[in-house]
Amino acid sequence: MLGLFRRRQPQTRVLVIGLDGVPHSLLTELMDRGAMPNLAEIAASGDLRPAESTQPTVSCAAWTSFVTGVNPGTHGVFGFVDREPGGYQQYITGTRYVRAPQVWRILGERGRRVIIMNVPVTSPPPEINGLLVSGFLAPKLEGATHPPELAARLQRLGYRIDIDPWQARQSLDLLLDDLAATLKGRVAGATELLTTEPWSYAMVHVMGTDRINHFMWAKWAADDPDYAPRFVDYYAQVDAAVGEIAPAVGDDVELLLLSDHGFTRTLHEVNIDAWLRAHGYLGVSASEEAKLAQVDESTRAFSMTPGRIFVNLRGREPRGSVEPGAEYEALRNEIADGLMKLTDPDSGEPIMDGVVGREEIWHGEALELAPDLLAIPRDGYDLKSALSGDDLFTSSPITGMHTFGDAFWLIRGRQFAEGTPRVEDGAATVLSLLGEELPGHFDGRAMV
Amino acid sequence: MEPGIVIWFTGVPASGKSTLAAAVQQRLEAMGLPVENLDADEVRANLSPNLGYTEEARDENTKRLAWFAQKLSGYGANVMIAAVAPKQAYRERGREWCEKFVEAFVDAPLEVCQQRDPKGLYARAARGEVNDIAGMHQPYEAPVNPEVHVKTNECSIEECTDAVMAKLVELGYLQPELALRQAGE
Numbered sequence: 109m110l111g112l113f114r115r116r117q118p119q120t121r122v123l124v125i126g127l128d129g130v131p132h133s134l135l136t137e138l139m140d141r142g143a144m145p146n147l148a149e150i151a152a153s154g155d156l157r158p159a160e161s162t163q164p165t166v167s168c169a170a171w172t173s174f175v176t177g178v179n180p181g182t183h184g185v186f187g188f189v190d191r192e193p194g195g196y197q198q199y200i201t202g203t204r205y206v207r208a209p210q211v212w213r214i215l216g217e218r219g220r221r222v223i224i225m226n227v228p229v230t231s232p233p234p235e236i237n238g239l240l241v242s243g244f245l246a247p248k249l250e251g252a253t254h255p256p257e258l259a260a261r262l263q264r265l266g267y268r269i270d271i272d273p274w275q276a277r278q279s280l281d282l283l284l285d286d287l288a289a290t291l292k293g294r295v296a297g298a299t300e301l302l303t304t305e306p307w308s309y310a311m312v313h314v315m316g317t318d319r320i321n322h323f324m325w326a327k328w329a330a331d332d333p334d335y336a337p338r339f340v341d342y343y344a345q346v347d348a349a350v351g352e353i354a355p356a357v358g359d360d361v362e363l364l365l366l367s368d369h370g371f372t373r374t375l376h377e378v379n380i381d382a383w384l385r386a387h388g389y390l391g392v393s394a395s396e397e398a399k400l401a402q403v404d405e406s407t408r409a410f411s412m413t414p415g416r417i418f419v420n421l422r423g424r425e426p427r428g429s430v431e432p433g434a435e436y437e438a439l440r441n442e443i444a445d446g447l448m449k450l451t452d453p454d455s456g457e458p459i460m461d462g463v464v465g466r467e468e469i470w471h472g473e474a475l476e477l478a479p480d481l482l483a484i485p486r487d488g489y490d491l492k493s494a495l496s497g498d499d500l501f502t503s504s505p506i507t508g509m510h511t512f513g514d515a516f517w518l519i520r521g522r523q524f525a526e527g528t529p530r531v532e533d534g535a536a537t538v539l540s541l542l543g544e545e546l547p548g549h550f551d552g553r554a555m556v
Numbered sequence: 557m558e559p560g561i562v563i564w565f566t567g568v569p570a571s572g573k574s575t576l577a578a579a580v581q582q583r584l585e586a587m588g589l590p591v592e593n594l595d596a597d598e599v600r601a602n603l604s605p606n607l608g609y610t611e612e613a614r615d616e617n618t619k620r621l622a623w624f625a626q627k628l629s630g631y632g633a634n635v636m637i638a639a640v641a642p643k644q645a646y647r648e649r650g651r652e653w654c655e656k657f658v659e660a661f662v663d664a665p666l667e668v669c670q671q672r673d674p675k676g677l678y679a680r681a682a683r684g685e686v687n688d689i690a691g692m693h694q695p696y697e698a699p700v701n702p703e704v705h706v707k708t709n710e711c712s713i714e715e716c717t718d719a720v721m722a723k724l725v726e727l728g729y730l731q732p733e734l735a736l737r738q739a740g741e
Contacts, residue, residue: 189679200678202671232667245682247666247692273684274693399676 120360120542123302124311124534125350126174126227128167129318131370132158132516134343143344146351150363150503151521157517159529161369162483162489164414167244167318167509168201170368170531173403175311181470183208184477185229187412188218188245191454194424195475196400198412201243206473211535213235214547215309223301226269226294226313240303244270244315253333266353270315276323277505282322284338287316288345295349299356309538310352317346321371325508329373331496354520361382362541364518368531370514375488376452377502381495387446389439398495405429409443414510415483415491417443428478440481443460447483453501459489463500517555524555560590560629562654563720565638567662568691569677570669571717572708573638576662579717587734592628594621602713609688618707619644624720626653626675642690644697655728660720661702664709684700703727715722 114168137147160282162173164186173183179428180186184207191197199205211224222251224230224240229240230333233254241262242252242272246269249418251261268290291314298312304543307468320342339354351452354363384390402425403410411417421437422428428435444463452460465477485491490509492502517529540554563580565573566597574595581591599621600607607613618641623637635654640645651657669691670678680686681693690696699705706716724730 147607180633197674198676199677200671200673202667204671231670232665242667244669247670247678251667272687274687276682281740341694375584428710483666 112143119308120362121308121357121360122310122364123354123357124309124315124538125353125363125365126171127317127346127365127367128228128313128323129321129369129510130367130370130516131372131511131513131514132156132250134371135516135518136394138340138343138347141340143340144269144347146347146354146367146519146528150350150354151518152366154518154520155523156516156518157524157529158513159517160368160531161512161515162531163484163512164416165369165512166366166414167315168229171313172206173532174368174534175210175212175227175550176206177211177532177552178208178551179470179472179502179551181475182472182476182549182551183464186416186478187414189412190477191400191412191418195426196403198400200426201229203229203234203242203244204232205229211538212238212240212309212311214535214539215542215544220308220542220544220546221306222304223307223310225298225301225311226315227311228313228315238307239305240268241256241267241297243313246270261300262293262297265296269296270547271319273319276319280327280335280338281325283320284342287320287342291316291342291345295352298353302353302357310357314346314349316342317367318371321508322506323508325371327507344376362522363462364534364537364541365516365518366529366531366534367515369509371508372511373512374490374509376459376502376508377456377490377492377506378449378450378485379419379492379494379497379500379502380415380483381493381500382500383447383450383496384409384411384417384443385498386500388442392495394496396496396500400495403427408439411493412479413491413493415485416479416493417481417483421479421480436480444481452489452529457486457532459485460548461486484512519556525553545549557630557728558562558630560634561631561656561658561724562625562629562635562637562650563658563660564625564641564649564650565636565660565662566641566702567577567664568666568669568696569640569689570672570674571662571664572713573636573640573662575713576660576706576708576716576720577636577638579713580720582698583717583721584634590616590633591636592633594624594628596621596637598641599624605673609694614640614642618648622632622646622650625650629656640690642694642696644700647699649694657728658720658727658729660704660706661699662716663698663705663707668709687708700730711725 113175118282138144141440162170169180172183222238226243228244231246233242246252271286316502328339389409390478392402447463462484533555536550536554564575585592687693725732
């Protein structure tokens with residue numbers, strides 16, 4: 109009987125919708141044009157801010173920072189492909205490589221049930237207190253859910269993890285059809301799970317926005333008569349998706365939308381491996397079969413996308429050639445100075461915003477996985493590492509690239525705290541919204 | 557002449573076929589037995605560089621491998637084949653043509669293979685550069701009744717090698733004394 113008299117606050121629930129790679133500037137422009145009325149309405153009632161990503165500015169690193177609340181030097185995800193510490197072997201990142209607890213693990217330990225849909229770096233699916241479907245890089249829906257039987261349920265709703273990037277490279281029309289179908293499945297899956305299952309934290313991720321930006325940004329930027337309207341139309345579909353999911357879960361749910369990085373037009377792709385080779389740092393000759401495993405003592409430095417430069421250090425790499433200490437530092441300075449002098453062949457403008465040592469931007473237990481140097485480009489210069497080619501400036505069907513700034517955070521019905529939100533503020537913000545105590549190890553802060 | 561053993565290591569890319577084939581080769585050679593390793597990647601590069609990964613090309617490639625294995629084993633060589641061979645029919649051809657045939661299913665979950673990705677194949681798929689990976693884009697027919705089935709995400713390479721060697725003894729293809737002596741017992 110006592111229970112009848114005990115005052116019980118209804119438990120707060122938080123829904124995060126991740127719109128991968130959507131720039132703040134694009135969002136405001138599309139809102140002004142009336143193409144995104146649902147997001148505009150949320151912004152009118154709440155707070156929309158430009159936000160910052162993480163370094164390197166890649167989705168796997170950034171979303172892992174959001175869900176763990178720490179920098180890549182602590183969580184250990186620096187790219188979608190990472191390198192074994194002190195070796196030449198690479199692996200595709202995934203659940204097992206994340207070295208810091210995600211917000212769903214923290215909440216699970218406190219008895220809170222979660223629903224996590226399509227967040228990058230959750231493959232294979234971890235066993236959590238709730239439901240999870242893996243995101244970007246999960247090879248198939250089958251085997252990508254916790255519990256396993258969730259896959260069949262989502263399959264029936266037309267759920268897809270991602271578009272087929274092969275098709276995207278064949279034709280923009282195929283890409284657009286694929287994007288629409290994938291989004292439709294996402295809305296069906298999210299609405300079904302969020303309205304029939306118990307949860308206190310949910311996170312629904314949309315990768316399609318990043319995908320369309322990569323393949324169609326130039327069409328949008330050039331106001332292409334055929335494809336710019338279809339680019340806008342996809343964003344209108346995304347807006348409608350939010351307009352369907354948000355009311356379904358109810359107004360009492362705290363709603364946060366965000367992107368993990370901004371986007372801009374690619375002026376040039378810059379092959380850092382070609383630069384390292386031309387300057388005598390990289391000993392692996394260009395060929396289709398070239399791979400990092402061929403690095404030997406003739407190599408002093410090698411790289412991985414985007415702008416991650418590793419010194420071939422004696423005593424650390426198996427065939428290291430550079431002495432630790434003074435020689436290592438001198439080499440890092442030399443490479444940094446050289447890259448800073450690199451200029452755009454068309455405009456003569458510098459390409460790099462900075463070239464920084466690992467200890468300057470990251471800290472933590474996973475620093476051993478970090479590159480020795482990170483080259484940070486100015487917007488428009490997309491840093492790639494391809495051992496196969498000798499051309500410094502290259503092009504590909506990809507027409508857009510990530511930016512560190514110009515991401516967005518949008519919250520319904522309240523204001524953010526002072527300052528620019530950074531992606532690693534995610535976990536602290538989510539826990540604060542839920543009224544949960546923050547653990548001591550976060551790098552980010554609560555933005556509410 | 558006593559024909560050699562032919563072991564077909566089959567599984568999706570990055571499941572551990574080549575690694576296991578090399579480990580078994582090492583064990584057999586340590587016993588003084590002649591071994592020829594027909595690693596599919598090497599055979600393709602040297603004999604069929606223009607052969608792709610369509611169904612017809614895979615059919616052709618696996619036919620060549622089986623034919624080679626038959627010829628070599630006829631001269632007493634023990635042959636390791638490390639090749640996806642996504643259809644049961646491709647492997648059955650090897651079984652038909654080779655007298656002492658062993659189908660070794662090298663098994664690991666697709667997500668695990670994808671993360672290992674030693675050749676960067678799955679990374680290329682993520683970038684949309686390839687769409688012909690068996691087990692992901694194209695069907696992979698897991699062996700129905702393989703002589704050996706090893707799970708490389710659950711067992712060490714030594715344990716997997718032991719399992720293959722034990723099967724060779726059990727099938728009577730390898731003298732137990734020879735295998736034991738080599739194991740140092």
